[in-house]
Amino acid sequence: xxxxxxxTALGAVGIAVGHWLTxxxxxxxxxxxxxxxxxxxxxxxxxxxxxxxxxxxxxSIAYLYNRKAKADAFALAAAxxxxxxxxxxxxxxxxxxxxxxxxxxxWEPRLTSMALLMLIFAAYWVLRTYGGRGEGVRRFAAVLAVxxxxxxxxxxxxxxxxxxxxxxxxxxxxxxxxxxxxxxYPSLFALLIVFGLLLHLRYRAHRDQLTxxxxxxxxxxxxx
Amino acid sequence: xxxxxxxxxxxxxxxxxxxxxxxxxxxxLATMGLFGLVMTFVLAFGFTADPATNRKVIPGALxxxxxxxxxxxxxxxxxxxxxxxAFTAMILSPAPRSAILLAKMVVNLLLSLSIVALVTPLFAxxxxxxxxxxxxxxxxxxxxxxxGFAVVGTPLAVMAVNARFAEVLLPMVVFPMVTPxxxxxxxxxxxxxxxxxxPDGLAPxxxxxxxxxxxxxxxxLFLFEKMVTE
Amino acid sequence: xxxxLFRALxxxxxxxxxxxGASLAQPAEAPAAAASAASPAQPxxxxxxxxxxxxxxxxxxxxxxxxxxxxxxxxxxxxxxFGFAFRTWQRTRDTGAELDELxxxxxxxxxxxx
Numbered sequence: 001x002x003x004x005x006x007x008t009a010l011g012a013v014g015i016a017v018g019h020w021l022t023x024x025x026x027x028x029x030x031x032x033x034x035x036x037x038x039x040x041x042x043x044x045x046x047x048x049x050x051x052x053x054x055x056x057x058x059x060s061i062a063y064l065y066n067r068k069a070k071a072d073a074f075a076l077a078a079a080x081x082x083x084x085x086x087x088x089x090x091x092x093x094x095x096x097x098x099x100x101x102x103x104x105x106x107w108e109p110r111l112t113s114m115a116l117l118m119l120i121f122a123a124y125w126v127l128r129t130y131g132g133r134g135e136g137v138r139r140f141a142a143v144l145a146v147x148x149x150x151x152x153x154x155x156x157x158x159x160x161x162x163x164x165x166x167x168x169x170x171x172x173x174x175x176x177x178x179x180x181x182x183x184x185y186p187s188l189f190a191l192l193i194v195f196g197l198l199l200h201l202r203y204r205a206h207r208d209q210l211t212x213x214x215x216x217x218x219x220x221x222x223x224x
Numbered sequence: 225x226x227x228x229x230x231x232x233x234x235x236x237x238x239x240x241x242x243x244x245x246x247x248x249x250x251x252x253l254a255t256m257g258l259f260g261l262v263m264t265f266v267l268a269f270g271f272t273a274d275p276a277t278n279r280k281v282i283p284g285a286l287x288x289x290x291x292x293x294x295x296x297x298x299x300x301x302x303x304x305x306x307x308x309x310a311f312t313a314m315i316l317s318p319a320p321r322s323a324i325l326l327a328k329m330v331v332n333l334l335l336s337l338s339i340v341a342l343v344t345p346l347f348a349x350x351x352x353x354x355x356x357x358x359x360x361x362x363x364x365x366x367x368x369x370x371x372g373f374a375v376v377g378t379p380l381a382v383m384a385v386n387a388r389f390a391e392v393l394l395p396m397v398v399f400p401m402v403t404p405x406x407x408x409x410x411x412x413x414x415x416x417x418x419x420x421x422x423p424d425g426l427a428p429x430x431x432x433x434x435x436x437x438x439x440x441x442x443x444x445l446f447l448f449e450k451m452v453t454e
Numbered sequence: 455x456x457x458x459l460f461r462a463l464x465x466x467x468x469x470x471x472x473x474x475g476a477s478l479a480q481p482a483e484a485p486a487a488a489a490s491a492a493s494p495a496q497p498x499x500x501x502x503x504x505x506x507x508x509x510x511x512x513x514x515x516x517x518x519x520x521x522x523x524x525x526x527x528x529x530x531x532x533x534x535x536f537g538f539a540f541r542t543w544q545r546t547r548d549t550g551a552e553l554d555e556l557x558x559x560x561x562x563x564x565x566x567x568x
Protein backbone atom coordinates (compact mmCIF):
# COMPACT_ATOMS: atom_id res chain seq x y z
CA UNK A 1 0.00 0.00 0.00
CA UNK A 2 2.93 2.28 0.75
CA UNK A 3 4.24 1.59 -2.71
CA UNK A 4 1.20 3.07 -4.42
CA UNK A 5 2.03 6.78 -3.91
CA UNK A 6 5.63 6.10 -4.89
CA UNK A 7 4.60 4.51 -8.15
CA THR A 8 2.01 7.22 -8.74
CA ALA A 9 4.67 9.89 -8.41
CA LEU A 10 7.04 7.89 -10.57
CA GLY A 11 4.34 7.45 -13.20
CA ALA A 12 3.44 11.14 -13.19
CA VAL A 13 7.06 12.19 -13.53
CA GLY A 14 7.57 9.55 -16.20
CA ILE A 15 4.58 10.77 -18.20
CA ALA A 16 5.76 14.37 -17.89
CA VAL A 17 9.24 13.42 -19.09
CA GLY A 18 7.69 11.29 -21.82
CA HIS A 19 5.67 14.23 -23.09
CA TRP A 20 8.64 16.56 -22.95
CA LEU A 21 10.73 14.07 -24.91
CA THR A 22 7.96 13.47 -27.42
CA UNK A 23 7.21 17.09 -28.13
CA UNK A 24 10.57 18.75 -27.62
CA UNK A 25 13.41 16.30 -27.97
CA UNK A 26 12.19 13.84 -30.61
CA UNK A 27 13.46 14.66 -34.10
CA UNK A 28 10.99 15.79 -36.76
CA UNK A 29 10.49 12.78 -38.99
CA UNK A 30 11.16 13.56 -42.65
CA UNK A 31 8.03 12.38 -44.45
CA UNK A 32 5.34 12.00 -41.79
CA UNK A 33 6.41 15.16 -39.95
CA UNK A 34 4.54 16.01 -36.74
CA UNK A 35 2.05 13.14 -37.04
CA UNK A 36 4.89 10.71 -36.47
CA UNK A 37 5.04 11.88 -32.85
CA UNK A 38 1.88 9.86 -32.23
CA UNK A 39 4.21 6.87 -32.56
CA UNK A 40 5.80 7.40 -29.13
CA UNK A 41 2.59 6.65 -27.26
CA UNK A 42 0.76 4.64 -29.90
CA UNK A 43 3.33 1.84 -30.12
CA UNK A 44 3.84 1.35 -26.35
CA UNK A 45 0.04 1.31 -25.99
CA UNK A 46 -0.14 -1.51 -28.51
CA UNK A 47 2.44 -3.49 -26.55
CA UNK A 48 0.54 -2.87 -23.33
CA UNK A 49 -2.67 -4.05 -24.97
CA UNK A 50 -1.00 -7.34 -25.75
CA UNK A 51 0.41 -7.52 -22.23
CA UNK A 52 -3.05 -6.89 -20.77
CA UNK A 53 -4.62 -9.66 -22.82
CA UNK A 54 -1.76 -12.04 -22.07
CA UNK A 55 -2.26 -11.38 -18.35
CA UNK A 56 -5.99 -11.99 -18.82
CA UNK A 57 -5.13 -15.27 -20.53
CA UNK A 58 -2.86 -16.22 -17.61
CA UNK A 59 -5.47 -15.30 -15.01
CA SER A 60 -8.12 -17.26 -16.88
CA ILE A 61 -5.95 -20.39 -17.11
CA ALA A 62 -5.25 -20.07 -13.39
CA TYR A 63 -8.97 -19.69 -12.71
CA LEU A 64 -9.87 -22.78 -14.72
CA TYR A 65 -7.34 -24.80 -12.72
CA ASN A 66 -7.75 -23.46 -9.19
CA ARG A 67 -11.21 -21.80 -9.28
CA LYS A 68 -10.02 -18.97 -7.05
CA ALA A 69 -12.27 -15.94 -7.47
CA LYS A 70 -9.20 -13.72 -7.16
CA ALA A 71 -7.63 -15.20 -10.28
CA ASP A 72 -10.83 -14.37 -12.12
CA ALA A 73 -10.88 -10.83 -10.72
CA PHE A 74 -7.32 -10.38 -11.92
CA ALA A 75 -8.19 -11.68 -15.39
CA LEU A 76 -11.11 -9.27 -15.60
CA ALA A 77 -8.99 -6.32 -14.46
CA ALA A 78 -6.26 -7.18 -16.98
CA ALA A 79 -8.81 -7.46 -19.79
CA UNK A 80 -10.29 -4.08 -18.90
CA UNK A 81 -6.95 -2.30 -18.79
CA UNK A 82 -5.95 -4.09 -21.99
CA UNK A 83 -9.14 -2.87 -23.63
CA UNK A 84 -8.41 0.69 -22.48
CA UNK A 85 -4.99 0.66 -24.11
CA UNK A 86 -6.43 -1.09 -27.15
CA UNK A 87 -8.94 1.73 -27.44
CA UNK A 88 -6.04 4.18 -27.38
CA UNK A 89 -4.34 2.22 -30.14
CA UNK A 90 -7.36 2.04 -32.42
CA UNK A 91 -8.20 5.72 -32.00
CA UNK A 92 -4.69 7.16 -32.34
CA UNK A 93 -3.91 4.73 -35.17
CA UNK A 94 -6.42 6.10 -37.68
CA UNK A 95 -5.48 9.68 -36.68
CA UNK A 96 -1.89 8.89 -37.55
CA UNK A 97 -2.87 7.03 -40.72
CA UNK A 98 -5.02 9.92 -41.94
CA UNK A 99 -2.25 12.43 -41.43
CA UNK A 100 0.48 10.18 -42.83
CA UNK A 101 -1.25 8.52 -45.80
CA UNK A 102 -4.52 10.41 -46.20
CA UNK A 103 -6.74 7.43 -45.31
CA UNK A 104 -8.22 6.39 -42.00
CA UNK A 105 -7.92 2.67 -42.37
CA UNK A 106 -5.82 0.27 -44.37
CA TRP A 107 -6.39 -3.45 -44.70
CA GLU A 108 -3.18 -4.37 -43.01
CA PRO A 109 -2.27 -7.32 -40.73
CA ARG A 110 -1.46 -5.46 -37.55
CA LEU A 111 -4.38 -3.07 -37.75
CA THR A 112 -6.88 -5.76 -38.55
CA SER A 113 -5.66 -8.27 -36.01
CA MET A 114 -5.73 -5.58 -33.34
CA ALA A 115 -9.32 -4.79 -34.33
CA LEU A 116 -10.30 -8.46 -34.07
CA LEU A 117 -8.52 -8.85 -30.76
CA MET A 118 -10.52 -5.89 -29.53
CA LEU A 119 -13.73 -7.52 -30.81
CA ILE A 120 -12.98 -10.74 -28.92
CA PHE A 121 -12.21 -8.94 -25.68
CA ALA A 122 -15.12 -6.56 -26.16
CA ALA A 123 -17.30 -9.68 -26.23
CA TYR A 124 -15.52 -10.76 -23.04
CA TRP A 125 -16.31 -7.41 -21.45
CA VAL A 126 -19.95 -7.47 -22.56
CA LEU A 127 -20.27 -10.97 -21.15
CA ARG A 128 -18.79 -9.89 -17.83
CA THR A 129 -20.91 -6.76 -17.64
CA TYR A 130 -24.30 -8.00 -18.82
CA GLY A 131 -24.07 -11.79 -18.77
CA GLY A 132 -24.58 -12.20 -15.02
CA ARG A 133 -22.22 -12.79 -12.13
CA GLY A 134 -22.50 -16.50 -11.57
CA GLU A 135 -19.71 -19.00 -11.41
CA GLY A 136 -20.75 -20.35 -14.81
CA VAL A 137 -20.31 -16.96 -16.43
CA ARG A 138 -16.81 -16.69 -14.98
CA ARG A 139 -15.96 -20.06 -16.43
CA PHE A 140 -17.40 -19.05 -19.81
CA ALA A 141 -15.36 -15.85 -19.74
CA ALA A 142 -12.22 -17.76 -18.81
CA VAL A 143 -12.71 -20.15 -21.72
CA LEU A 144 -13.30 -17.17 -23.99
CA ALA A 145 -10.03 -15.55 -22.94
CA VAL A 146 -8.11 -18.81 -23.18
CA UNK A 147 -9.39 -19.38 -26.72
CA UNK A 148 -9.32 -15.75 -27.77
CA UNK A 149 -5.79 -14.69 -26.86
CA UNK A 150 -3.89 -17.34 -28.86
CA UNK A 151 -6.41 -16.96 -31.66
CA UNK A 152 -4.73 -13.73 -32.57
CA UNK A 153 -1.66 -15.59 -33.83
CA UNK A 154 -3.86 -17.31 -36.40
CA UNK A 155 -5.69 -14.12 -37.29
CA UNK A 156 -2.44 -12.27 -37.81
CA UNK A 157 -1.02 -15.07 -39.91
CA UNK A 158 -4.16 -15.28 -42.05
CA UNK A 159 -4.35 -11.55 -42.68
CA UNK A 160 -0.66 -11.35 -43.45
CA UNK A 161 -1.23 -13.81 -46.28
CA UNK A 162 -4.35 -11.90 -47.26
CA UNK A 163 -1.95 -9.17 -48.30
CA UNK A 164 -2.12 -5.44 -47.80
CA UNK A 165 -0.20 -2.27 -47.30
CA UNK A 166 2.79 -1.69 -45.09
CA UNK A 167 2.22 -0.47 -41.57
CA UNK A 168 3.77 2.97 -41.05
CA UNK A 169 5.35 1.51 -37.97
CA UNK A 170 7.50 -0.74 -40.18
CA UNK A 171 8.74 2.32 -41.99
CA UNK A 172 9.57 4.03 -38.74
CA UNK A 173 11.20 0.98 -37.21
CA UNK A 174 13.43 0.41 -40.20
CA UNK A 175 14.68 3.96 -39.76
CA UNK A 176 14.44 4.05 -35.98
CA UNK A 177 17.33 6.24 -35.04
CA UNK A 178 18.93 6.49 -31.64
CA UNK A 179 17.34 9.86 -30.92
CA UNK A 180 13.95 8.23 -31.52
CA UNK A 181 14.79 5.32 -29.22
CA UNK A 182 15.70 7.79 -26.50
CA UNK A 183 12.08 8.99 -26.64
CA UNK A 184 10.33 5.67 -27.23
CA TYR A 185 11.69 3.70 -24.29
CA PRO A 186 11.03 6.28 -21.54
CA SER A 187 7.50 6.64 -22.93
CA LEU A 188 7.07 2.89 -22.78
CA PHE A 189 8.37 2.83 -19.23
CA ALA A 190 6.04 5.63 -18.12
CA LEU A 191 3.01 4.03 -19.72
CA LEU A 192 3.98 0.70 -18.16
CA ILE A 193 3.74 2.33 -14.73
CA VAL A 194 0.36 3.85 -15.62
CA PHE A 195 -0.72 0.41 -16.81
CA GLY A 196 0.39 -1.18 -13.54
CA LEU A 197 -1.37 1.45 -11.43
CA LEU A 198 -4.64 1.11 -13.32
CA LEU A 199 -4.43 -2.68 -13.16
CA HIS A 200 -3.86 -2.50 -9.42
CA LEU A 201 -6.80 -0.15 -8.85
CA ARG A 202 -9.10 -2.16 -11.06
CA TYR A 203 -8.12 -5.44 -9.44
CA ARG A 204 -8.70 -3.99 -6.00
CA ALA A 205 -12.14 -2.73 -7.04
CA HIS A 206 -13.11 -6.21 -8.21
CA ARG A 207 -11.65 -7.82 -5.10
CA ASP A 208 -13.63 -5.45 -2.87
CA GLN A 209 -16.72 -6.42 -4.80
CA LEU A 210 -15.98 -10.05 -3.96
CA THR A 211 -15.73 -9.17 -0.27
CA UNK A 212 -19.04 -7.31 -0.46
CA UNK A 213 -20.71 -10.34 -1.94
CA UNK A 214 -19.14 -12.64 0.65
CA UNK A 215 -20.40 -10.46 3.51
CA UNK A 216 -23.85 -10.28 1.94
CA UNK A 217 -23.99 -14.06 1.84
CA UNK A 218 -22.94 -14.23 5.47
CA UNK A 219 -25.57 -11.70 6.46
CA UNK A 220 -28.17 -13.68 4.59
CA UNK A 221 -27.11 -16.80 6.49
CA UNK A 222 -27.37 -14.96 9.78
CA UNK A 223 -30.88 -13.98 8.78
CA UNK A 224 -30.57 -10.22 8.53
CA UNK B 225 -22.38 -49.94 -28.38
CA UNK B 226 -20.82 -52.90 -26.64
CA UNK B 227 -17.94 -51.10 -25.01
CA UNK B 228 -19.35 -47.90 -23.58
CA UNK B 229 -16.60 -47.25 -21.09
CA UNK B 230 -13.75 -46.89 -23.57
CA UNK B 231 -13.07 -43.44 -24.99
CA UNK B 232 -14.20 -44.22 -28.50
CA UNK B 233 -17.11 -46.16 -27.11
CA UNK B 234 -18.38 -43.05 -25.34
CA UNK B 235 -17.89 -40.92 -28.47
CA UNK B 236 -19.80 -43.45 -30.51
CA UNK B 237 -22.62 -43.78 -27.98
CA UNK B 238 -23.23 -40.04 -27.64
CA UNK B 239 -22.86 -39.48 -31.37
CA UNK B 240 -25.31 -42.23 -32.30
CA UNK B 241 -27.79 -41.09 -29.67
CA UNK B 242 -27.77 -37.54 -30.99
CA UNK B 243 -27.94 -38.56 -34.61
CA UNK B 244 -30.80 -40.95 -33.96
CA UNK B 245 -32.82 -38.28 -32.13
CA UNK B 246 -32.02 -35.72 -34.80
CA UNK B 247 -33.00 -38.03 -37.65
CA UNK B 248 -36.24 -38.80 -35.87
CA UNK B 249 -37.27 -35.24 -35.07
CA UNK B 250 -35.18 -33.33 -37.65
CA UNK B 251 -35.82 -30.13 -35.70
CA UNK B 252 -32.29 -28.68 -35.75
CA LEU B 253 -31.74 -29.80 -39.32
CA ALA B 254 -35.03 -28.24 -40.41
CA THR B 255 -34.36 -24.88 -38.72
CA MET B 256 -30.78 -24.73 -39.98
CA GLY B 257 -31.82 -25.76 -43.46
CA LEU B 258 -34.56 -23.19 -43.65
CA PHE B 259 -32.25 -20.53 -42.29
CA GLY B 260 -29.65 -21.52 -44.90
CA LEU B 261 -32.27 -21.12 -47.63
CA VAL B 262 -33.33 -17.72 -46.32
CA MET B 263 -29.71 -16.61 -46.10
CA THR B 264 -29.14 -17.76 -49.66
CA PHE B 265 -31.97 -15.63 -50.95
CA VAL B 266 -31.11 -12.62 -48.83
CA LEU B 267 -27.53 -12.69 -50.08
CA ALA B 268 -28.69 -13.32 -53.64
CA PHE B 269 -31.00 -10.29 -53.49
CA GLY B 270 -28.21 -8.28 -51.98
CA PHE B 271 -25.53 -9.08 -54.51
CA THR B 272 -26.95 -10.53 -57.69
CA ALA B 273 -25.67 -8.84 -60.82
CA ASP B 274 -24.25 -10.28 -64.03
CA PRO B 275 -22.74 -13.81 -63.81
CA ALA B 276 -19.17 -12.43 -63.93
CA THR B 277 -19.75 -10.33 -60.80
CA ASN B 278 -21.62 -13.18 -59.16
CA ARG B 279 -18.53 -15.32 -59.53
CA LYS B 280 -16.62 -12.78 -57.46
CA VAL B 281 -19.35 -12.62 -54.85
CA ILE B 282 -19.97 -16.32 -54.39
CA PRO B 283 -17.03 -17.12 -52.03
CA GLY B 284 -18.15 -14.51 -49.53
CA ALA B 285 -21.82 -15.40 -49.85
CA LEU B 286 -21.18 -19.11 -49.41
CA UNK B 287 -19.06 -18.67 -46.30
CA UNK B 288 -21.37 -16.12 -44.71
CA UNK B 289 -24.31 -18.46 -45.15
CA UNK B 290 -22.35 -21.33 -43.62
CA UNK B 291 -21.28 -19.21 -40.65
CA UNK B 292 -24.75 -17.89 -39.87
CA UNK B 293 -26.48 -21.23 -40.30
CA UNK B 294 -23.69 -22.92 -38.35
CA UNK B 295 -24.13 -20.74 -35.30
CA UNK B 296 -27.78 -21.78 -35.13
CA UNK B 297 -26.79 -25.43 -34.95
CA UNK B 298 -23.97 -24.84 -32.48
CA UNK B 299 -26.30 -22.89 -30.21
CA UNK B 300 -28.51 -25.95 -29.91
CA UNK B 301 -25.68 -28.34 -29.07
CA UNK B 302 -26.87 -29.17 -25.60
CA UNK B 303 -30.47 -28.05 -26.04
CA UNK B 304 -31.77 -31.55 -25.44
CA UNK B 305 -29.56 -32.16 -22.43
CA UNK B 306 -30.64 -28.84 -20.89
CA UNK B 307 -34.00 -30.38 -20.04
CA UNK B 308 -34.25 -32.53 -16.90
CA UNK B 309 -30.66 -31.64 -15.98
CA ALA B 310 -29.45 -34.41 -18.28
CA PHE B 311 -26.29 -32.41 -18.93
CA THR B 312 -25.21 -32.62 -15.31
CA ALA B 313 -25.91 -36.33 -15.31
CA MET B 314 -23.82 -36.71 -18.45
CA ILE B 315 -20.95 -34.73 -16.96
CA LEU B 316 -21.06 -36.58 -13.65
CA SER B 317 -21.02 -39.97 -15.33
CA PRO B 318 -17.65 -41.75 -15.28
CA ALA B 319 -17.37 -41.29 -19.05
CA PRO B 320 -14.40 -39.13 -20.08
CA ARG B 321 -15.79 -35.64 -20.57
CA SER B 322 -13.70 -34.81 -23.59
CA ALA B 323 -15.26 -37.80 -25.33
CA ILE B 324 -18.67 -36.20 -24.87
CA LEU B 325 -17.32 -32.95 -26.31
CA LEU B 326 -15.75 -34.76 -29.25
CA ALA B 327 -19.05 -36.46 -30.03
CA LYS B 328 -20.86 -33.12 -29.90
CA MET B 329 -18.25 -31.56 -32.18
CA VAL B 330 -18.83 -34.30 -34.73
CA VAL B 331 -22.60 -33.80 -34.49
CA ASN B 332 -22.18 -30.09 -35.19
CA LEU B 333 -19.78 -30.81 -38.03
CA LEU B 334 -22.28 -33.18 -39.64
CA LEU B 335 -25.09 -30.64 -39.27
CA SER B 336 -22.98 -27.90 -40.86
CA LEU B 337 -21.98 -30.21 -43.68
CA SER B 338 -25.58 -31.03 -44.47
CA ILE B 339 -26.27 -27.30 -44.71
CA VAL B 340 -23.25 -26.96 -47.01
CA ALA B 341 -24.64 -29.73 -49.20
CA LEU B 342 -27.92 -27.85 -49.45
CA VAL B 343 -26.67 -24.29 -49.85
CA THR B 344 -23.71 -24.71 -52.21
CA PRO B 345 -25.65 -26.03 -55.23
CA LEU B 346 -28.42 -23.57 -54.51
CA PHE B 347 -26.01 -20.64 -54.69
CA ALA B 348 -24.52 -21.97 -57.90
CA UNK B 349 -27.97 -22.18 -59.48
CA UNK B 350 -29.39 -18.90 -58.22
CA UNK B 351 -26.28 -16.85 -58.91
CA UNK B 352 -25.75 -18.63 -62.25
CA UNK B 353 -22.18 -19.56 -61.48
CA UNK B 354 -20.80 -22.81 -62.85
CA UNK B 355 -18.93 -24.47 -59.99
CA UNK B 356 -18.69 -28.01 -61.38
CA UNK B 357 -14.96 -27.81 -62.07
CA UNK B 358 -14.06 -26.53 -58.61
CA UNK B 359 -16.76 -28.28 -56.60
CA UNK B 360 -14.52 -30.88 -54.99
CA UNK B 361 -12.01 -28.26 -53.87
CA UNK B 362 -14.67 -25.92 -52.54
CA UNK B 363 -16.33 -28.73 -50.60
CA UNK B 364 -12.94 -29.66 -49.14
CA UNK B 365 -12.41 -26.10 -47.96
CA UNK B 366 -15.93 -25.96 -46.55
CA UNK B 367 -15.21 -29.19 -44.69
CA UNK B 368 -12.10 -27.65 -43.11
CA UNK B 369 -14.06 -24.50 -42.30
CA UNK B 370 -16.98 -26.38 -40.78
CA UNK B 371 -14.52 -28.37 -38.69
CA GLY B 372 -12.92 -25.18 -37.37
CA PHE B 373 -16.35 -23.78 -36.63
CA ALA B 374 -17.47 -26.91 -34.77
CA VAL B 375 -14.21 -27.17 -32.86
CA VAL B 376 -14.39 -23.60 -31.52
CA GLY B 377 -18.16 -23.17 -31.43
CA THR B 378 -19.09 -26.34 -29.54
CA PRO B 379 -17.15 -25.73 -26.30
CA LEU B 380 -18.18 -22.06 -26.30
CA ALA B 381 -21.82 -23.08 -26.78
CA VAL B 382 -21.52 -25.43 -23.82
CA MET B 383 -20.22 -22.60 -21.66
CA ALA B 384 -22.70 -20.06 -22.99
CA VAL B 385 -25.71 -21.77 -21.39
CA ASN B 386 -24.56 -20.29 -18.07
CA ALA B 387 -24.89 -16.68 -19.24
CA ARG B 388 -27.84 -14.38 -19.67
CA PHE B 389 -28.47 -13.39 -23.29
CA ALA B 390 -26.64 -16.59 -24.27
CA GLU B 391 -28.26 -16.79 -27.69
CA VAL B 392 -27.20 -13.19 -28.48
CA LEU B 393 -23.75 -13.53 -26.96
CA LEU B 394 -22.81 -16.72 -28.75
CA PRO B 395 -22.59 -15.33 -32.32
CA MET B 396 -20.79 -12.25 -30.97
CA VAL B 397 -18.23 -14.51 -29.37
CA VAL B 398 -17.92 -17.17 -32.05
CA PHE B 399 -17.66 -15.01 -35.17
CA PRO B 400 -14.47 -13.12 -34.26
CA MET B 401 -12.99 -16.41 -33.04
CA VAL B 402 -13.42 -18.17 -36.37
CA THR B 403 -12.07 -15.28 -38.44
CA PRO B 404 -8.87 -17.16 -39.38
CA UNK B 405 -10.98 -19.95 -40.84
CA UNK B 406 -13.25 -17.48 -42.59
CA UNK B 407 -10.34 -15.63 -44.17
CA UNK B 408 -8.74 -18.91 -45.18
CA UNK B 409 -11.97 -20.28 -46.60
CA UNK B 410 -12.99 -17.21 -48.56
CA UNK B 411 -9.48 -16.66 -49.91
CA UNK B 412 -9.06 -20.34 -50.74
CA UNK B 413 -12.36 -20.36 -52.59
CA UNK B 414 -11.34 -17.23 -54.47
CA UNK B 415 -8.07 -18.91 -55.45
CA UNK B 416 -9.97 -21.97 -56.72
CA UNK B 417 -12.26 -19.79 -58.79
CA UNK B 418 -9.26 -17.97 -60.22
CA UNK B 419 -10.39 -14.62 -58.82
CA UNK B 420 -7.08 -13.63 -57.25
CA UNK B 421 -3.46 -13.87 -58.22
CA UNK B 422 -1.97 -16.62 -56.07
CA PRO B 423 1.55 -17.75 -56.88
CA ASP B 424 1.51 -20.27 -54.01
CA GLY B 425 -1.88 -21.65 -54.96
CA LEU B 426 -4.17 -23.14 -52.35
CA ALA B 427 -1.53 -24.64 -50.06
CA PRO B 428 -0.98 -21.78 -47.55
CA UNK B 429 -4.72 -21.38 -46.94
CA UNK B 430 -5.24 -25.10 -46.45
CA UNK B 431 -2.25 -25.25 -44.12
CA UNK B 432 -3.56 -22.36 -42.07
CA UNK B 433 -7.02 -23.90 -41.72
CA UNK B 434 -5.67 -27.34 -40.82
CA UNK B 435 -3.38 -25.77 -38.21
CA UNK B 436 -6.34 -23.88 -36.74
CA UNK B 437 -8.56 -26.97 -36.65
CA UNK B 438 -5.89 -29.12 -35.01
CA UNK B 439 -4.72 -26.51 -32.49
CA UNK B 440 -8.16 -25.53 -31.26
CA UNK B 441 -9.52 -29.07 -31.46
CA UNK B 442 -6.75 -30.48 -29.31
CA UNK B 443 -6.82 -27.46 -26.99
CA UNK B 444 -10.58 -27.68 -26.45
CA LEU B 445 -10.53 -31.43 -25.78
CA PHE B 446 -7.61 -31.01 -23.41
CA LEU B 447 -9.20 -28.16 -21.46
CA PHE B 448 -12.78 -29.43 -21.44
CA GLU B 449 -12.18 -31.39 -18.25
CA LYS B 450 -11.36 -28.09 -16.51
CA MET B 451 -14.19 -26.18 -18.16
CA VAL B 452 -17.08 -28.21 -16.82
CA THR B 453 -15.86 -29.59 -13.49
CA GLU B 454 -18.47 -29.26 -10.73
CA UNK C 455 -7.47 5.32 0.12
CA UNK C 456 -8.90 7.98 -2.12
CA UNK C 457 -6.22 10.48 -1.11
CA UNK C 458 -3.39 8.93 -3.11
CA LEU C 459 -5.84 8.63 -5.98
CA PHE C 460 -6.67 12.32 -5.81
CA ARG C 461 -2.98 13.07 -5.68
CA ALA C 462 -2.44 10.87 -8.71
CA LEU C 463 -5.17 12.64 -10.63
CA UNK C 464 -3.79 16.05 -9.71
CA UNK C 465 -0.27 15.15 -10.71
CA UNK C 466 -1.38 13.61 -13.95
CA UNK C 467 -3.51 16.65 -14.75
CA UNK C 468 -0.44 18.78 -14.19
CA UNK C 469 1.40 16.59 -16.68
CA UNK C 470 -1.40 17.11 -19.16
CA UNK C 471 -0.60 20.83 -19.14
CA UNK C 472 2.86 20.07 -20.41
CA UNK C 473 2.08 19.16 -24.03
CA UNK C 474 -0.26 22.14 -24.22
CA GLY C 475 2.52 24.39 -22.97
CA ALA C 476 4.93 22.78 -25.37
CA SER C 477 2.58 23.46 -28.24
CA LEU C 478 2.39 27.12 -27.29
CA ALA C 479 6.14 27.28 -26.93
CA GLN C 480 6.74 25.77 -30.38
CA PRO C 481 7.51 28.91 -32.35
CA ALA C 482 8.71 27.84 -35.76
CA GLU C 483 6.00 25.69 -37.29
CA ALA C 484 2.83 25.78 -35.23
CA PRO C 485 1.83 29.47 -35.55
CA ALA C 486 2.20 29.43 -39.32
CA ALA C 487 -0.04 26.41 -39.51
CA ALA C 488 -2.55 27.99 -37.15
CA ALA C 489 -2.59 31.17 -39.21
CA SER C 490 -3.46 29.31 -42.38
CA ALA C 491 -6.26 27.57 -40.54
CA ALA C 492 -7.64 30.82 -39.16
CA SER C 493 -8.17 32.40 -42.57
CA PRO C 494 -9.85 29.87 -44.81
CA ALA C 495 -11.42 32.56 -47.02
CA GLN C 496 -8.18 34.04 -48.26
CA PRO C 497 -6.82 31.10 -50.27
CA UNK C 498 -9.76 31.42 -52.71
CA UNK C 499 -8.57 34.85 -53.70
CA UNK C 500 -4.97 33.73 -53.72
CA UNK C 501 -5.49 30.96 -56.30
CA UNK C 502 -5.25 33.46 -59.14
CA UNK C 503 -1.67 34.16 -58.17
CA UNK C 504 1.34 32.02 -58.94
CA UNK C 505 0.69 28.23 -58.81
CA UNK C 506 3.78 27.90 -56.67
CA UNK C 507 1.95 29.65 -53.88
CA UNK C 508 -1.02 27.31 -54.18
CA UNK C 509 1.34 24.37 -53.94
CA UNK C 510 2.93 25.88 -50.88
CA UNK C 511 -0.47 26.35 -49.28
CA UNK C 512 -1.32 22.76 -49.97
CA UNK C 513 1.83 21.64 -48.20
CA UNK C 514 1.00 23.98 -45.37
CA UNK C 515 -2.50 22.58 -45.07
CA UNK C 516 -1.12 19.04 -44.89
CA UNK C 517 1.31 20.17 -42.20
CA UNK C 518 -1.54 21.77 -40.31
CA UNK C 519 -3.53 18.54 -40.48
CA UNK C 520 -0.60 16.62 -39.06
CA UNK C 521 -0.39 18.91 -36.06
CA UNK C 522 -4.12 18.82 -35.51
CA UNK C 523 -4.14 15.05 -35.56
CA UNK C 524 -1.21 14.93 -33.19
CA UNK C 525 -3.06 17.01 -30.61
CA UNK C 526 -6.25 15.09 -31.16
CA UNK C 527 -4.43 11.80 -30.58
CA UNK C 528 -2.93 13.00 -27.29
CA UNK C 529 -6.25 14.43 -26.16
CA UNK C 530 -7.95 11.10 -26.86
CA UNK C 531 -5.27 9.20 -24.94
CA UNK C 532 -5.64 11.27 -21.80
CA UNK C 533 -9.41 11.50 -21.95
CA UNK C 534 -9.57 7.72 -22.10
CA UNK C 535 -7.03 7.17 -19.33
CA PHE C 536 -8.60 9.71 -16.99
CA GLY C 537 -12.10 8.57 -17.79
CA PHE C 538 -11.08 5.04 -16.92
CA ALA C 539 -9.28 6.09 -13.75
CA PHE C 540 -12.27 8.19 -12.70
CA ARG C 541 -14.75 5.38 -13.27
CA THR C 542 -12.53 3.01 -11.30
CA TRP C 543 -12.25 5.51 -8.49
CA GLN C 544 -16.04 6.00 -8.40
CA ARG C 545 -16.50 2.28 -8.27
CA THR C 546 -13.96 1.77 -5.51
CA ARG C 547 -15.57 4.58 -3.50
CA ASP C 548 -19.07 3.10 -3.85
CA THR C 549 -17.86 -0.40 -3.04
CA GLY C 550 -15.92 0.93 -0.07
CA ALA C 551 -18.99 2.69 1.32
CA GLU C 552 -21.07 -0.43 0.81
CA LEU C 553 -18.39 -2.52 2.49
CA ASP C 554 -18.31 -0.26 5.56
CA GLU C 555 -22.08 -0.40 5.87
CA LEU C 556 -22.15 -4.17 5.56
CA UNK C 557 -19.35 -4.59 8.09
CA UNK C 558 -21.21 -2.40 10.53
CA UNK C 559 -24.37 -4.45 10.12
CA UNK C 560 -22.44 -7.67 10.50
CA UNK C 561 -20.77 -6.48 13.71
CA UNK C 562 -24.13 -5.33 15.06
CA UNK C 563 -25.71 -8.64 14.29
CA UNK C 564 -22.88 -10.66 15.78
CA UNK C 565 -22.94 -8.55 18.94
CA UNK C 566 -26.67 -9.14 19.29
CA UNK C 567 -26.36 -12.88 18.70
CA UNK C 568 -23.68 -13.05 21.36
